[in-house]
Amino acid sequence: MASLDSALIAIERACGTGSVIRDPSLLEGYAHDESEVEPCMPEAVVRASSTADVSAVMKAAYEHEIPVTPRGGGTGRVGGSVPVPGGIVLAFERMNAIEGIDKSELTTRVQPGVITGDLKRATEEEQLFYPPDPNSRDSCAIGGNLAANAGGPRAFKYGVTREYVMGMDVVMADGTILKLGRETKKGVTGYDLTSLMVGSEGTLGIVTEATLRLIPAPEATVTALACFSSLDEVAPVVSSLVAQGQLPSCIELLDQEAIRIVRPEAGLTIPNDTKAMLLIELDGEEASLEAELERTGNILFDLDALEVLVAQSSGERERLWASRRELSYSLKRHAKNKFSEDVVVPRTKMAELLGYCAQLAEQHELVVPTYGHAGDGNLHVNFLWNEPDEKRQVDAAIEALFQRVIELRGTLSGEHGIGVLKAPYLSMEQSPALIALQEKIKDVFDPKHILNPGKIFPADAKRFHGSC
């Protein structure tokens, strides 16, 4: 405790009065994220204002071996920003500047506390487009998006966060500041540590600034909803659309439960026997969009769509998307507890996975609403429960789900990360040799294991969590 106090004194001296919070009533807000991971009160929260501040925090933490958990918007789904006992939280709400949008370079420079939705709006004003688009876009921060390599619906056409990161300033475990990557689009000078950093969940270093790539905004966008009478019909439709050369900006799946929630909120009039929907968005040149929509519509009807509805106005489109984005929260209101999984299988295996989810729901007597980014085979499978004694059933179902995902050559996480919640399952997907290699890399970056401990690695998660 003496060393914690020494560290905090050094930190407050460097970062300024008011940068260190120790009031328990304020700390509470930093003890959890949006997952079911047990909250853990940090000893303190430090609000950094600059890269130099972050460097000072890490120098003190390194000297005194204090665990540091970086935190963006706190919207994570796997406990990635939940602190560990005796640790501090490094918060980025003060580092929320968009430092410039360059139309000739097609780049922007941002601090990690920038809210993703703010960046999206700022780029749109310049007729530019930053595609990564997590559901929580209006509350999540770019720093968290980098940590989890966030995706979202439009990853189908445009890819995930990593593909938009050109370079970054990073503070290492001992406080050293490094410039990784570059300000040019291309470059192969040394190892790609920028890509390594993206998706590493704050365990290798702390990003304090990033240069992000932008693209020209598409001229026009059109949104269509295809209704189907059975969930079984949907996965083959996705494969078929892709195989016929269609490249929508997204292909989102909504199952019956998801439809039940979205329907009133979006004011949808859809056929009564709709059991599954695909939300399909096309974007591109105005001149070619109508023909493309027609081609897509024809394929959908050929594949037994009950109905294909086209959003007629931007208001209608926005209402539809707003209710889609709310889905995760709406589901949560339906039960006391929710585990939201984030599995991915090859597109052509999605039918099998959906069938298996139905089987799991029946077998374990659970409600398992499923929706997600069908174009990428990335499904959010939700397990809802109310009574504590149901949790065992849920845990068993989740383990069975992961097992099947791996058998189908899939992966445990598409865009949420491993964090605390999925760490116990890592070895289902990765060999001991691969996990050991990653642990050695972690050791190189963070020899004292003070950077976001308890995340990703099974032994680490077991050691740090469950003891709060």
Add this chain to the structure above:
Amino acid sequence: MASLDSALIAIERACGTGSVIRDPSLLEGYAHDESEVEPCMPEAVVRASSTADVSAVMKAAYEHEIPVTPRGGGTGRVGGSVPVPGGIVLAFERMNAIEGIDKSELTTRVQPGVITGDLKRATEEEQLFYPPDPNSRDSCAIGGNLAANAGGPRAFKYGVTREYVMGMDVVMADGTILKLGRETKKGVTGYDLTSLMVGSEGTLGIVTEATLRLIPAPEATVTALACFSSLDEVAPVVSSLVAQGQLPSCIELLDQEAIRIVRPEAGLTIPNDTKAMLLIELDGEEASLEAELERTGNILFDLDALEVLVAQSSGERERLWASRRELSYSLKRHAKNKFSEDVVVPRTKMAELLGYCAQLAEQHELVVPTYGHAGDGNLHVNFLWNEPDEKRQVDAAIEALFQRVIELRGTLSGEHGIGVLKAPYLSMEQSPALIALQEKIKDVFDPKHILNPGKIFPADAKRFHGSC
């Protein structure tokens, strides 16, 4: 030598009779790449036929501490596949299978010896598109493309090799086989070692299979040539096109010297006072392409293009591109020696860099033809010379060029890599702390330093090269 012989006996036993070449007349072909790096005869060449073969080679090499240099097409420009004294070459010409193209998954699975052009043709037959497009596409191999994170003209719109690699099988220094990445498009399970491997120039592990992402082939393509009366006019045109929201598939620059070479080979009729050209390709939906071409043409004329020529047939387009691809070789025929640099600056700094190249040419009395991927600010600056005593001037000019590139916030290599040739300059771009971090990562992957030694790292390059 005894340990080399033991290693080769073990390797031939594992990989089969005829897999190990020791005949000096055959070894010669493996002593060099397409750079000016001093050739170095390997002790042996091993032609692997499978991942198991590669694993056996590495096990033996690890045990006996024999340096191993992997080699794809041998078309590298920085000495990346030039072996070191006492080392062996691991050649991939037998591992050249395209193991399947999946139209529903939009993926292909390839071995590293596949010639890039063969993969491109195979995917085109399925109406799919593998965008990375190095000039040497008909002789370079995918393994080398992965090692150097190859780009090419279409990287402007479509990105570089890394953006198309989903997963890979890798043989580690000690022969361990690891599966990295995934077969799904999205995924954030553990660290992104796939991206780390791409561009690591064979120094971290040996890729023996890769799952690559494909995209639907664009419906139509149109190629235009814009002629300008001065090289100074060209860089602002590129910035302006981009700032006005145009997204061609490529924007290539040709300076006067490049034009002089391309002109007769492509059968071009262009205005006599043309001093620079932009080769611009648009692709997309047939319906919108003409309007887009018109918009681009208007911008070009507004910015003082002398003439904008549109290739009228696919034959004309192919002739144009074939001569563009030959440029590098054609230039080489004009002098005994050529250093082809591969620098990148932010797009808006390109005018300054081109001006500086002209200044360097004058100051050092050199011929410095320049062309390249102007859309990405990636220029191939060529230094030609005939007499040995000119080399000092060339070296001085190159060092000055790099210095200016760094001042302009650029990078030393866009798509060729660091290899041997650029290793002495690495510290101009990267801090000692960043280089040390990468060396530690190298140590984790390759504790005995047997994987392509003498590449990337300054100390390593100095130790191994120049002594052959």
